[in-house]
Amino acid sequence: xxxxxxxxxxxxxxxxxVVVFFQIGVVSEIPVFGVNVDLxxxxxxxxxxxxxxxxxxxxxxxxxxxxxxxxxxxxxxxSLIFTLIGYWAGRLRELRDPQAALxxxxxxxxxxxxxxxxxxVIEFLLGVDAxxxxxxxxxxxxxxxxxxxxxxxxxxxxxxxxxxxxxDDPRRRRRRRAYTTGGLSPLSRP
Amino acid sequence: MHxxxxxxxxxxxxxxxxxSLLLLTAYFGxxxxxxxxxxxxxxxTVVSPIQDGANKALKPVRDLFGGVSDTFHAKSQRNELxxxxxxxxxxxxxxxxxxxxxxxxxxxxxxxxxxxxxDYHPVTATVFGKSPNLWYSTVTIDKGETSGVxxxxxxxxxxxxxxxxxxxxxxxxxxxxxxxxxxxxxxRLGTTSATGxxxxxxGDPNDLLLQYLAPSTQPNKGEYVVTSGTVTSHGDSLYPPGxxxxxxxxxxxxxxYKSVNVHPIANLHNLxxxxxxxxxxGSRPSKLSRLAATLPPGQSPSAAASxxxxxxxxxxx
Numbered sequence: 001x002x003x004x005x006x007x008x009x010x011x012x013x014x015x016x017x018v019v020v021f022f023q024i025g026v027v028s029e030i031p032v033f034g035v036n037v038d039l040x041x042x043x044x045x046x047x048x049x050x051x052x053x054x055x056x057x058x059x060x061x062x063x064x065x066x067x068x069x070x071x072x073x074x075x076x077x078x079s080l081i082f083t084l085i086g087y088w089a090g091r092l093r094e095l096r097d098p099q100a101a102l103x104x105x106x107x108x109x110x111x112x113x114x115x116x117x118x119x120x121v122i123e124f125l126l127g128v129d130a131x132x133x134x135x136x137x138x139x140x141x142x143x144x145x146x147x148x149x150x151x152x153x154x155x156x157x158x159x160x161x162x163x164x165x166x167x168d169d170p171r172r173r174r175r176r177r178a179y180t181t182g183g184l185s186p187l188s189r190p
Numbered sequence: 191m192h193x194x195x196x197x198x199x200x201x202x203x204x205x206x207x208x209x210s211l212l213l214l215t216a217y218f219g220x221x222x223x224x225x226x227x228x229x230x231x232x233x234x235t236v237v238s239p240i241q242d243g244a245n246k247a248l249k250p251v252r253d254l255f256g257g258v259s260d261t262f263h264a265k266s267q268r269n270e271l272x273x274x275x276x277x278x279x280x281x282x283x284x285x286x287x288x289x290x291x292x293x294x295x296x297x298x299x300x301x302x303x304x305x306x307x308x309d310y311h312p313v314t315a316t317v318f319g320k321s322p323n324l325w326y327s328t329v330t331i332d333k334g335e336t337s338g339v340x341x342x343x344x345x346x347x348x349x350x351x352x353x354x355x356x357x358x359x360x361x362x363x364x365x366x367x368x369x370x371x372x373x374x375x376x377x378r379l380g381t382t383s384a385t386g387x388x389x390x391x392x393g394d395p396n397d398l399l400l401q402y403l404a405p406s407t408q409p410n411k412g413e414y415v416v417t418s419g420t421v422t423s424h425g426d427s428l429y430p431p432g433x434x435x436x437x438x439x440x441x442x443x444x445x446x447y448k449s450v451n452v453h454p455i456a457n458l459h460n461l462x463x464x465x466x467x468x469x470x471x472g473s474r475p476s477k478l479s480r481l482a483a484t485l486p487p488g489q490s491p492s493a494a495a496s497x498x499x500x501x502x503x504x505x506x507x
Contacts, residue, residue: 024330025245028320030255031459034395036322054199061206065213069233070241071321071328072357072364075226076214083206116324123325123371126218128392130371131401136393139324 004055008165012047012059015161019043020066035143037150038115040067040078044086045111046104046158050166053090060086074126081118085111108151109144116140222341222357231359234330238318238362242332245318256460307346310430310467313337315363317461327353327370327395329461334361338468342428347464350434350455351375351417355466363466367458368435369395377435379450380414382407388415388435388452396453398436403448413438415452430467 023039030036044063048056064079089107092098117140217226315337319330333339335358345352345365353367366373369390377400378385384407391397400415415438419431436452 021241021244022248023322024319025241026248026252028322029252029460035324036320038322040322054202057203057206061210064210069230070237070319071323071326071330072230072234073321073323073326073328074214075217075230076210076212079213080207080210083203083210087203119323119325122214128371129374130389130392131399133391133393133397135391135397136324139393143324 004051005165005167008051008055008162011161011165012051012055013062015047015158016043016059016063016066020063020070023067024070032146033142035139035146037146038112038143039150039154040064041082041085041111041115042108042147042151042154043158044082045089045107046155047162048086048089049093049104049107050159050162051090052094053087056086056088056090057083058086060084077119077122080122081115084118085114088114104155105148105151108155109148112144112147112151113140116143227357231357234357234362234364235334235359238330238332238334238359241330242316242318242362245316307430307465307467310344310469311338312346312465313339313468314463314465315339316463320461324393325371327367327390327458328356329353329365329367329464331363331365331464331466332361333466334359334363336360337466339363339466340468343469344429344433344467345464346433346467347456347461349457350436351429352456352458352461352464354429365464365466368398368454368456369458375429375435376418376420377415378418379403379407379409379438380416382409384409385418385420386447386449391451395458397439398452398454399449400438400452401447401449403450405446405448407448409438409441409448409450411438411440414455415450 019039027039028036040063044056044060047059051059060082061079064077064082065075067073067078067082068075089111092107120136120140213226217224220226313333315331315333317329318332321328331339331345339355339358341355341358343355345354351368353365353370353373355363356366356372357364368375368388371390371392373390375388376385377388379400384403386400386403388398388400391399403409415435417429417431417433417435419429434455436454438450439453440451442449442451
């Protein structure tokens with residue numbers, strides 16, 4: 001595992017701050033089917049999917065902490081959930097490196113589901129004073145669907161910003177060459 | 191080399207998870223004035239000017255999306271509002287004569303010392319941040335301690351009750367909305383003296399629950415729910431009496447106490463400008479708040495204060 005470059009860390013930090021403030025100032029104020037799109041777990045999961053488990057976990061923790069501090073929520077809840085999401089996405093990349101076009105959609109949906117269910121579990125563990133409606137389940141399902149729709153543009157944005165600063169990955173280079181040349185080097189063709 | 195990498199990666203994960211759990215435990219266990227809350231307050235102080243600036247810059251984007259969303263609902267809302275206007279106009283005619291009689295009676299029995307919203311020194315603030323989370327219904331406003339905003343101050347807008355201040359920094363404050371799980375408001379049904387506590391229903395941000403109504407209460411669909419001017423627990427916010435909270439949508443009779451579902455009047459999804467009722471130190475609302483902190487839950491400080499005043503003037507035995 002090589003240490004991430006300063007440029008990559010800088011880009012992740014800047015992206016995190018911009019996404020969190022954009023979320024709080026704009027996205028949260030536009031309800032879609034009665035729920036709000038949440039870009040923050042998507043950011044953690046896509047950083048993990050592009051940069052690996054270590055950066056995914058650290059970004060998840062930092063973004064979670066930023067969200068909890070800025071919104072005056074219980075400190076540690078978002079950090080815990082986003083750390084796990086970022087780490088899981090990073091391990092997915094390191095072990096499987098999925099390349100299908102639907103991968104960002106499925107990974108984004110999974111991150112949204114883990115985030116929404118994770119919040120529910122932690123809040124129930126901490127104790128909820130107010131009565132809970134069964135509509136909570138509907139809200140979670142709609143939230144996952146809405147976040148999944150937002151996952152594709154978010155993936156495109158995160159990839160566009162982070163990939164130029166990524167060190168060249170030999171596995172990906174090999175795969176790219178195999179894809180563009182039909183699996184053979186031009187020199188070895190008959 | 192590989193083993194070392196794996197060990198380092200796992201150690202980092204464990205460290206971050208443990209750190210999150212420690213933060214969570216410490217924050218949950220400490221008092222609102224504790225160290226971590228102070229860190230949050232300091233953070234809000236630092237980032238509020240940035241957030242405020244970003245909010246102003248991004249307002250056109252928000253308005254564009256908000257405008258599209260509003261257009262979809264405009265037609266159905268217009269028809270509904272026309273019906274409401276016709277109904278309210280009929281009610282207004284009847285109420286005007288009753289109001290005159292009511293004022294005369296208040297003056298006759300020396301009860302015309304009720305507070306108006308202006309007595310609470312309302313401070314107008316702009317909302318510049320909102321939580322996206324199902325579990326936290328909070329907004330951040332651009333006025334704080336320097337404008338006289340303090341923790342527990344009630345927050346309203348032109349439509350009705352919005353929430354209360356839960357954290358105040360010098361130039362910003364966080365408001366927990368009435369749909370937040372931590373907020374409970376002492377309320378009464380508009381046409382009766384029946385009181386209860388309004389709480390949110392988690393998972394349904396368009397629905398509140400007015401609970402603990404006496405079994406003999408006869409609530410009607412469409413009836414308005416207003417603040418009662420009492421507190422629900424020690425140290426809770428004293429909302430001035432008569433602020434509109436919502437409208438009854440249905441009645442539940444399954445428990446020993448009656449409860450009703452209430453649709454909030456204020457559009458909490460689209461808050462732009464709000465007013466914080468600050469009640470400056472030494473003012474009558476401020477004294478009433480202090481009195482409320484000493485009373486058992488459910489008792490009205492206004493009534494207690496009026497009672498004291500009447501007793502001192504000899505108007506009551």
